[in-house]
Structure formats: C-alpha cells, structure tokens
Amino acid sequence: MSGNAVTAAATARMPDAAAADFIHSLFKPAHILVAISGGSDSTGLLVALAERLKAFPTSNVALSAATIDHGLRAESADEARDVAALCASLGVPHVARRWEGEKPKNGIMAAARGARYELLTDIADKISANVVVTAHTLDDQRETLAMRAARLNEGEGIAGTGIADAMLFDRRVWIVRPFLACRRADIRAYLTERGMSWLDDPSNEDVRYERVRTRKRLAQNAAPPSVLDGGSTRTALSMEATAWLDRYVTVHAGVLCAVSRDALAADEAVLSYALPYLTAVFGGEPYGPGRERMRRILDFMGEGKPGRRTAGGVLFDLRRDGLYLMRENRDIRPLELASGADGIWDGRFRIVNRGPTAIRIEAAGAKGAAEFPESLPKGAVQRARAVLPLVIAGDGENAASVAIVPYLAPFDRFLTRFDLTFADRLSACFGRAPYARPPL
Template identity: 80%
Template sequence: MPSDAVTGAATAQMPDTAAADFIHSLFKPAHILVAISGGSDSTGLLAALAEQLKSFPNSDIALSAATIDHGLRAESAEEARDVAALCATLGVPHIVRRWEGEKPKSGIMAAAREARYGLLADVAAEISANVVVTAHTLDDQCETLAMRAARLISEDAVGAGTGIADAILFDRRLWIVRPFLACRRADIRAYLARLGMSWLDDPSNEDIRYERVRTRKHLAQEDIASLSAPDGGGAARAALSAEAAAWLDRYVTVHAGVLCAVSRDALAADEGVLSYALSNLAAVFGGESYRPGRERMRRILDFVGEDKPGRRTTGGVVFDLRRDGLYLMRESRNIQPLVLAAGTDGVWDSRFQIVNHGPVAIRIEALGAGGAAKFQEGLPKGAVQRARAVLPRVIACDDGNGASATIAPYLAPFDRFLTRFDLTFADRLAACFGREPYMPPPL
C-alpha cells in the first residue's frame, strides 16, 4: 500500500490500481474482512478486491465481508440482505451484525463508529481475519481536512492539520486499513458502472444536520481535482512521532505508572517536538483520549519556557516544574470508583486496565494520601505524594475474601484508536510503562 502523500488529482488512484497495490503490500497469508454498507465506496472496494484476487489464485489471501446494521433506519435490515445477495454473486462469504441496545440521544455518529469497529473486530476474531478494510476515499479526506481547518478557526482544536490515517489499530487487537484513501468517489462509481454493478444510497448522506454533509455540499461547489488533499499530514506527523520517540528515550522516566519525570535538558527541545510529546503525556497521565487543545498547551509551553519553578494544571494533569526537571501526575480530583464483578475487566479512571480474577466483586478507588506505595529514592517528596495518591487501590466487596486482580497501565489516547502516524511514539511510550509493543501493521 503506498505510503507517500496524496496530493490531489496528480496522484489520485483508480480503484483497481489501489486494490492491487493493497494486495501486494499485505504480509501473506492474510484474511481480509471488508466492511461493506452497500454504498458506492464500500461496494467498489469489495468488487475491486474480489476482481484483483482472481489474478492471485494461490496467494494465500482470503476475502470476507461484513455489514454492520446500526438499526437507525427502518430500511437497514433490508439493505443488509441486499448486500448479502451481492456478496453471494461475488462468491464472498458475508456476515451481518446488528448494533443492539439503547442508542444515545447525542453523539450518535461517534457512538455508531465505536459500535461498528467493535462489532467488526468481533467478526474478525470469529473468522480469523487479520485486517479489516474500510472504504474511506479522497473525498472523505478532503472533507475531514476542511472540517478540521474550520474547527481550528472557531475553537481550541489540536491536530487540525491531520486528516484520515491510512491505517489505525483498534483496541490493540486489529488493524483497520483504508486502501481507497487516494481514490475519488466519482472514479469508484465509474468503475462500478463498467462492471454493471449498482449501489445503495444512504439518505443520511443528504442530511445537513451532520457537519460532514454540510462540508461535502460546500466542497461540491469546487472541483475536487483542484483541491490540495495531502495525506492528512501523515508524513509530517509520522516524522514528528519518531522525533518525539527519541526525545522520550533520552529524557523521560515513568515511575509506578503515575509519575512522569522529564529531565531539565529535555525542555530545550524543538517546540514542535515538545508540544507533541507533552500533550500526549498529558493525555496519558490524565486519562484522556484526546490531547489538550492548542491554547491550553500554549500556556504550558509558556510556563515551561519561563524556567521558573512552580505548578500548572491542564487536562487533569499537574505540571510540576522544579530545578532538576518537570514532573507530571494526575490531579487527585474527580476520580470515580469502579466496581467489577467476578471474572470481568474494565478500565479505571481511563488510566489502568483492571482484570478481576477472584470469586467476588471488587472495588477500585484512588489510593489516597495514606498510601504506602514505594517510589525510587531521590524523587521530589511533594511530587511523589501527589502521584501516590492517584494509584489504584483494589478492595474486595466481600470482606471475607481477598481481592485477586491484575493491574496494567492503560494509555487512553492510543489503546483504543492508534493511527499509524503515531505508532513509533506510542511504542516507545508503552515501553516506558513496561507494556508490550503495539501490534505492527499487516502491511
């Protein structure tokens, strides 16, 4: 799969070429699971992969498809049956999964995305697929970049220069790849027309209540071939990730999963590297999925640049600047307890993954000021005291039984969704916490 930047019409790919490049890039053997809704993009992706695989009869590549029925429209079940019929004509095994349960009243698109990827990962595990592919296109990339640029103007946004990644790791267990990210939707539809294949049109794609639809309609007034659609800043972001990873190796030590020590020399690093590294560290130690916004990080960088000992707080994280360096730890406020039934697991405070191995329920709460956890000698006492207070304490809900649990650090900005842009930094940070590396991409 090509890793160079997409720069608009000059490098836009035809669907059959993109499918062939993806197949060639895969480590073999491979089992591809195509996420197909029945729309033109996903139908084109499945058709192109199926067509290309005819040229590789002994390639050790299996192809399957899955449709996630979100249950948000009355027609969705019938559409899933139509997709199943299409897959049957292509000779591709097809599975349908429905998003069950109560739907949220707000944030429905984000919730649907979470549910969709979770169900796709479950299907992949059931059929031993090692990569899921989705049909994000060059049009989607242009829309995403436009939306993020608009947010940068109107709000305290971070990462507005980056778009859709060509690959993301979901839940530390499955890579999701976008082979059509350099393909235009018009070319995909022309390809399907040549094959004599039709597709379904989702009415929500015309619903202007959604930001993406409004952006799409605005961009439709321009010629997409004339739009500059880089790889979402992917090459620059990956380079920054590598520089920040080297910075981590040289300057950062993590103590007990709750206290981050950054040496004094580290603070003289290039501001771009320092902002990337410190914002990701803040997200991890604060248990946040997203890095602090630009304005909040600007205040932290200015504070560090003043070179005066003191403390600042952002994103639930204390930045404690001392003469020997900078220390980061979680604030001790707003830490909610978690109760886990016997044999279950969960994430406490978005910072620790807890598995209950015992026969009774357990309660996880902050250790508090009276905790006796040990830290390395020579660390500032005040920083240690604050960090110790936010360690997890596990208590058996039945006083007659001892608690039996496994505790591992959870890296909130990376453990659920990790872009290939950020993989190098995330791997080095995982090592700082004593965790295993992330699964490498299957490409």
C-alpha cells in the same frame, strides 16, 4: 503498500490499481475482512478486491465481507440482506451483525463508529481475518482535513492530520484504508462500467451532521480534492518525539512522569507533539488539551520559574531539576466490577477482577503505597501515590485477585500508523508490550 496507494498523496488512484497495490503490500498468507455497507465506496472496494483476487487465485489471500447494521433506520436490515446477496454473487463469504442495545442521544456518530469497529473486530477474530479494510476515500480525507482545520481555528485539534492509511483498533486488529487516494467519482464510474449499482444512505444528506455540512460546503469549491503529505511529516515528528522520550522521560509506577530540565529546550514542534500525548495518558483521556490550553503550558515551561499548572486533568509541577506530570486528585470516579469482569478505571488502568466477589476501585489517597526512587521530590511522589488505584473487595478488605495494567488512553483504543513509533516507546515506558505490527 505503495505510498500513493493509501496515504492520499498528490495523485489520485484508480480503484483497481489501489486494490492491486494493497493486495501486493500484504504479508502473506492474509485474510481480508471488507467492511461493506452497500454504499458506492465500500461496494467498489469489495468488487475491486474480489476481481483482483479472482485474476490471481494463487495469491494466498482470502477475502470475506461484513455488514454492520446500526439499527438506526428502518431500511437497514433490508440493506444488509441486499449486501449479502451481492457478496454471494461475487463468491465472497459474508457476515452481518446488528448493533444491539440502547443508543445514546448525544454523540451518536462517534458511538456508532466505536460499535462498528467492536463488531468488525469480533467478526475478524471469529473468522481469523488479520486485517479489516474500510472504504474511506480522498473525498472523506478532504472533508476530515476541513473539519479539523475549523476546529484548529477554534483552538482545538492538531494541525495537518487527516485520516490515517492504517489504524490499530483496541490493540487487536489493524484497520486499513486502501481507497484513501481514490475519488468517489472514480469509484462510481468503476461500478457503472460493470453495470453495478449501490445504496444511498439518506443520512449522507442530513445537515445535522458536521461531515454532511462540510461536504456540501466543499462541493461548492471547484478545486480538486487535495490533502497534505499523507502523514509523512507527522510520522517523522513521531520519530523525533520518540528520541526525545528516550533521552529525557522516565515513568514511575505508571502514575508519575519525570521530564528532565534539558528536555524543555527541545524544538517546540516536538514538545507540541509529545506533551499533549503525555497529558492524555496521565490524565486518562483519549485526546490531549486543545491548542490554546497547551500553549499556556508551553509558555509556563518556557518561563522556567518553578510552579504548578493544570491542563487535561494533569498537574504540571515544574521544579529546578525538571518537570513532573501526574493526575490531579479530583474528579476520579470509582469503578465497580463483578467477579470475572474487567473495565477501565479513570481512563488510566485496565483492571480485571479475578476474584469470587465484586470489587470497587477508587483513588488510593493516603493509602497509596507504590515504591518510588528516593531522589524524586517528596511532594510529587505524595501526589502521585494518591492517584494510584486502590482495590477493595465487597467485604471491605483489600482485594488481591485482580490484574492491573496501565492503559494508554490516546493509543490503546485507536492508534494511527502515524503515531506507532512514539506509542510503542511510551508503551515500553509503562512496562507494556509493543503494539501489533501492521500487516503491510
């Protein structure tokens, strides 16, 4: 895929050209699943891909579409039927799924996003689609950068990161954004030229949502949409951090991270990239500590004096020979799993109950029994053993019929292509397989 087509570089792309570049970039054979809501962006994406494939019917690429009805508005079911009719007119197979169950009162947008990707991934599995595409645009990118800049000013977030051109969801399927360098106005002009209409979601005008407020504020700025470097700087930083990881970091039993003293003299940009991710992994959180909290940890390490600090649920134990990271032994909630069920315990381990009875997983405490090298500090080893998972069967005995796999919270659910190199190497440190390759 050309860099300009999907990474939102300096020059905006026209919808038909972006669609052509995306199709050309795919490994063949391929089966594309388009996520379509009926709005202008996703309608334009489906139409552009359908037209391009119709012009080149021997391209060895199949096209399908899916609509996720979140059930948040009374009109959503009718809108899904309208989208199905559009797909039928284009000769594109279409599947609709509804987000069932009780909706959360807080964080509804994030919950809806997760549910949408879950349902899209399930559909992709069933129809053997190897790539899902969504219609994020240059306008979306501009809004995202503005929101993240605002959070950065409040001491949170990561500088200069916008929407990634490609993202691996749940280690299962890659989500790609072919229109990330396209302006919404150009997409609508493209549809209007073809006499096609689209649906307008009223939630796009609801100022209760941060993105809507940001969009309205940006609309008052006459400057054209612009972004940074399409992630190239962050990708390069990921590669530098990977070399740092290879040279200085060792993971023991999935619960103790040993970082050599020499590592702490690395470029601050590398440390500011790698350490928050290591903190997130060992703390079982999808995100690392905010900028201010991480700044305090970096300053502590820079002083070089042995001692301990905490951030993100992780204990930073600085000794003469190096830095040791491990989960704090507090606020670790137990997890109960029925026979045959699986779940994530403490954000750090995926556990599958293969036995005939229910099990309970809790922090091992004094019962932790993993093997560690004799050269490691005894205090660090004792703390690390205490936060290992202990599995107890329903009858109170230790259970053996389980599968326990380390879970990398910042990567195993959502992994951007920016961070793939670093995530792959860290996955290997935990004895896990590499992440799936992008289909591009």
